[in-house]
Amino acid sequence: MSLLQAYKMAIKSIMNNKVRSFLTMLGVIIGVGSVITAVAFAKGSTKSITDQLSELGTELITVNISMRNSNRDVNYTDLEEFTEQNAELLAAMAPQVTGSVTLKNSDVTWSSSLIGTTEDYSKINKKGISSGRFLIDIDNTYRQKIVVLGSTIVKELYKGQNPIGKNIKINGNVFKIVGVMEETASSEKGSNDDRIFIPITTAQRLLKSSRINSYQFMATSAEVSELAGTTIENYLFKTYKSTDAYRVTNMSEMLDTLDSMTGTMMTVLGGIAAISLLVGGIGIMNIMLVSVSERTREIGIRMAIGAKRRNILLQFLIEALMVTGIGGILGIILGNLATFLIGKFDVVPSVYSVEWMVLAFGISLLVGVVFGLFPANKASKLKPIDALRYE
Amino acid sequence: MIRINELSKKYEMGDNVLYALDHLSIHIKEHEFVAIIGPSGSGKSTLMNIIGCLDSPSEGKYSLNNIEVSKFNGNELAEIRNFQIGFIFQGYNLVKKLTALENVELPLIYAGIHAKERHVRAKAALESVGLSERLHHMPSELSGGQQQRVAIARALVLDPPLLLADEPTGNLDSKSEVEILNIFKELNAKGNTIVVITHDDSVAKIANRIIRLKDGKLEQESEVIEDELTTSV
Ligand SMILES: Nc1ncnc2c1ncn2[C@@H]1O[C@H](COP(=O)(O)OP(=O)(O)O)[C@@H](O)[C@H]1O
Ligand SMILES: [Mg+2]
Numbered sequence: 316m317s318l319l320q321a322y323k324m325a326i327k328s329i330m331n332n333k334v335r336s337f338l339t340m341l342g343v344i345i346g347v348g349s350v351i352t353a354v355a356f357a358k359g360s361t362k363s364i365t366d367q368l369s370e371l372g373t374e375l376i377t378v379n380i381s382m383r384n385s386n387r388d389v390n391y392t393d394l395e396e397f398t399e400q401n402a403e404l405l406a407a408m409a410p411q412v413t414g415s416v417t418l419k420n421s422d423v424t425w426s427s428s429l430i431g432t433t434e435d436y437s438k439i440n441k442k443g444i445s446s447g448r449f450l451i452d453i454d455n456t457y458r459q460k461i462v463v464l465g466s467t468i469v470k471e472l473y474k475g476q477n478p479i480g481k482n483i484k485i486n487g488n489v490f491k492i493v494g495v496m497e498e499t500a501s502s503e504k505g506s507n508d509d510r511i512f513i514p515i516t517t518a519q520r521l522l523k524s525s526r527i528n529s530y531q532f533m534a535t536s537a538e539v540s541e542l543a544g545t546t547i548e549n550y551l552f553k554t555y556k557s558t559d560a561y562r563v564t565n566m567s568e569m570l571d572t573l574d575s576m577t578g579t580m581m582t583v584l585g586g587i588a589a590i591s592l593l594v595g596g597i598g599i600m601n602i603m604l605v606s607v608s609e610r611t612r613e614i615g616i617r618m619a620i621g622a623k624r625r626n627i628l629l630q631f632l633i634e635a636l637m638v639t640g641i642g643g644i645l646g647i648i649l650g651n652l653a654t655f656l657i658g659k660f661d662v663v664p665s666v667y668s669v670e671w672m673v674l675a676f677g678i679s680l681l682v683g684v685v686f687g688l689f690p691a692n693k694a695s696k697l698k699p700i701d702a703l704r705y706e
Numbered sequence: 707m708i709r710i711n712e713l714s715k716k717y718e719m720g721d722n723v724l725y726a727l728d729h730l731s732i733h734i735k736e737h738e739f740v741a742i743i744g745p746s747g748s749g750k751s752t753l754m755n756i757i758g759c760l761d762s763p764s765e766g767k768y769s770l771n772n773i774e775v776s777k778f779n780g781n782e783l784a785e786i787r788n789f790q791i792g793f794i795f796q797g798y799n800l801v802k803k804l805t806a807l808e809n810v811e812l813p814l815i816y817a818g819i820h821a822k823e824r825h826v827r828a829k830a831a832l833e834s835v836g837l838s839e840r841l842h843h844m845p846s847e848l849s850g851g852q853q854q855r856v857a858i859a860r861a862l863v864l865d866p867p868l869l870l871a872d873e874p875t876g877n878l879d880s881k882s883e884v885e886i887l888n889i890f891k892e893l894n895a896k897g898n899t900i901v902v903i904t905h906d907d908s909v910a911k912i913a914n915r916i917i918r919l920k921d922g923k924l925e926q927e928s929e930v931i932e933d934e935l936t937t938s939v
Contacts, residue, residue: 320815331803616799619760620860621788621816623781699787700761703799 318629325634329641332606336638339602342595343642343682344649347675350588351650352657354671357584359654359663361577368570372441373537374406375566376544378530378551385560389551391433391515391527397550398532404543407533409436410515414522418511419484420472427468429485429511431518439533447479447494454514461517463494467509485511488521540567588675595642596682603635603690608705614694615702628695635687636680643679647672707868707899708734708757713766715752715922726752728922729766734901736867739894741910742903744919750903751872753919757901758793758870759783770868788816792861794871798853800845806832806856807841813864831859835889851882858889869893871902875909887912 329336382388391410398408412431417424436442437449449463462483469478478492490513499507519525532547534540544565551561607614614627651667658665715727726749734740742750755761756768759775768775770786778786787793800809810828819827832841835855845853854874861869871890875883883906891912894900902909910916918925 317818317820327803612799613801616801617812617816618784619758619787619793619799620813621784621864622812623784623816626816698761699759700755703760703795 318633321626321629321633322637324630325637328630328634329637335602339599339638340642340645342598343592343639343679344646346588346591346595347643347646347679348649348653349591350584350675351647351668351671352653353584353587354581354668355650355654355666356657356663357577357580358666358668359657361573361580362664362666365570365573368566368573370441371566372439372533373567373570374534374540375439376532376534376540376547377564377566378532378547379562379564380526380528380530381560381562382526382555383559384557385555387554387556388526389554391530394530401543401546402535404535404539404546405532406535407435407439409433409439409531410527411436411529411531412515412518412522412524412527413529414518414524416485416511416521418468418472419487420478420481423472425468425471427465427509427511429513429518429522431513431515431522433515435533436512436531439531442499443497444494445497446477447492449494450512450514455516458516458520459514460488460490461493461513462490463496463512464492465496465508465510465512466498467506468511469495485513486521537567540565544568588678592678592682595679596639596686599635599638599682600686600689603631603687604693606634607631607690607694610694611697611702611705614697615699615705618697618699619703624695628691631691631694632684632687635691636683639679639683639687640676643676646679647676650675707736707738707771708732708901709767709769709772710753710757711767713756713763713768715749715756715761716764725922727756727763730919730923732917732924734899736899737894737897738915739890739900739913740902740915740917741913742901742917742919743905743910744925745905748919749922750919752922754870754872754901754903758791759786760793784816788813789864790866790868792858792864792866792869794854794857794861794869794874796873796876798845798850798857800853800856800860802845805842805844806837806848806859809845809856810860810863813860817864827863828859831863832856834862835859836885849882851878851885854878854882854886855889858886862893867897867899869898869900871900873903873905875904875906883908 380388394408394410398405409432414429415426416429417426430436432450433455434449434451437444444463445466447463450461454461462485464478464483469475472478472483473481477495479495481492482489483492484490496508496510496512513521515527532543534543544563548563551563552558555561617627654665654667657663710730710732712729712731713727714725714729717724717726730753742753744750752761756763762776770790775783801812804812807825807828810831811824814824814827829838829841832838835858837852837855837859840848840852845856848856869890875886878886887909890900890902902913904910
């Protein structure tokens with residue numbers, strides 16, 4: 316008896332029992348479908364986080380200064396010099412001071428956050444200007460009272476009209492508006508667009524604090540970003556003599572961490588997948604056992620007219636394989652449909668994972684073999700006369 | 707062709723041991739048409755199942771074509787059932803979910819014959835039992851006589867030399883019975899060895915030898931019966 320013939324027999328038997336075959340498949344369909352959906356969800360959410368992070372650039376290195384256990388401080392011109400000396404590793408550097416400020420345009424007031432920085436900030440953060448200009452180095456040299464506004468503030472204080480050239484009061488001091496940032500986030504209160512930028516030297520004076528609490532560096536490429544981070548750490552240690560005084564955060568390292576978190580998530584999902592398919596497999600074994608005892612007479616008839624043990628074994632095994640195989644395919648279709656819907660309704664982006672589809676299908680077939688083998692073996696071991704006498 | 711020597715089949719039920727066949731010896735030659743008769747429970751079906759390689763004896767020897775059957779393994783027995791023996795049951799034993807043609811194709815499938823030839827041979831077998839109009843009927847759509855003829859076609863399709871029938875007409879009306887007995891007569895004339903179990907005299911009459919069983923033993927010597935028959939005809 317050929318394999319083709321065994322397949323034909325299996326299809327016939329499945330078609331003869333459509334409802335039961337479908338119910339048998341259900342465990343596998345749901346198992347595979349939910350695995351595919353869960354993987355898509357995990358990959359989708361990782362993707363949206365990764366996308367947000369890499370929007371900032373995988374070359375980004377952030378330095379936070381706490382000055383804990385240290386009473387010395389670097390000043391930003393030293394770091395500018397350091398950056399120039401390490402031009403093969405570092406492409407740009409921007410110091411930052413931050414504070415909360417009250418803005419006023421005629422009678423309207425708005426509280427927002429202020430970032431005092433230098434020209435390179437826009438380059439490092441890949442933030443563009445929608446009109447006017449960003450800060451330039453000369454603004455810092457002359458401690459210019461000029462300001463670049465985030466788009467939210469333009470909406471709130473200028474009703475969306477171009478404010479360039481106008482004056483704005485920041486904590487009671489008059490500043491001239493020279494630029495407006497491109498809109499990035501959803502422009503709500505407290506978002507990345509609810510910010511103003513002024514020269515760092517002006518900011519130190521306005522906030523009455525000369526201390527710079529954070530610096531951003533841009534590595535020349537993602538590949539050297541780890542080395543660049545270490546170089547910065549070594550430089551800072553020379554000044555602070557304590558590793559507690561500063562913290563260097565490397566974006567590509569963060570992405571690595573995220574990757575390993577995704578890996579863990581996938582392992583957990585794999586476990587869930589295994590359990591759900593195991594349950595599906597037990598269901599299949601159960602139904603196959605029922606099917607074997609229901610068809611004992613048929614097995615007896617087949618043996619009486621010449622079926623060998625292996626013919627019977629093959630018939631039931633292939634039937635189990637077909638059931639789980641078809642179930643696996645339906646599960647993959649279901650999972651991909653769910654993945655599509657997740658993306659369509661903007662929950663997380665749709666990520667289709669072919670490897671997981673192949674894996675899930677492979678596991679369904681494996682479940683078919685493992686859980687089909689016992690009933691199939693049981694059927695094939697019957698003695699012809701016992702099978703024929705079975706009522 | 708069939709040599710049975712001192713053959714017994716025991717069923718042990720608790721402390722009781724039942725001898726369904728009790729040290730039985732029978733020889734059947736090629737081209738014979740043998741009827742086995744005897745009261746219900748006398749061991750006829752048990753004997754037939756052993757001859758048909760569906761069951762194995764508890765003691766004694768059974769050789770088919772001069773080979774001791776107990777020497778065969780499972781696969782070889784399956785091949786004997788496939789090629790050497792056609793078995794016809796009282797209850798037809800058709801696979802209910804397959805059509806007449808598909809039922810007749812089954813032995814050919816297990817014999818490894820491919821689809822085209824299988825189809826031709828199964829059709830021819832069904833035609834030879836007068837069912838060329840019923841190829842695609844399900845067993846449930848056929849009368850008892852027609853179902854039994856499908857079963858005969860299935861038993862004949864690989865042209866086995868030995869045909870075994872266990873009360874083949876037991877469930878049939880007299881018209882169907884006559885039809886089926888005629889098929890057997892023709893087959894025997896063509897050279898098939900036929901063993902039929904019956905408790906019906908009209909069936910026994912067409913046989914050229916009668917074996918009477920009682921309590922798992924021979925009731926009368928077969929030679930004597932054959933003489934009786936020839937004189938009475
Ligand atoms: N599987 C079995 N278990 C126990 N006893 C059996 C079994 N099969 C047959 N018998 C017994 O063996 C005897 C012969 O049975 P059987 O060959 O079917 O008789 P017959 O076909 O002549 O009516 C009967 O007494 C029957 O009850
Ligand atoms: Mg009987």
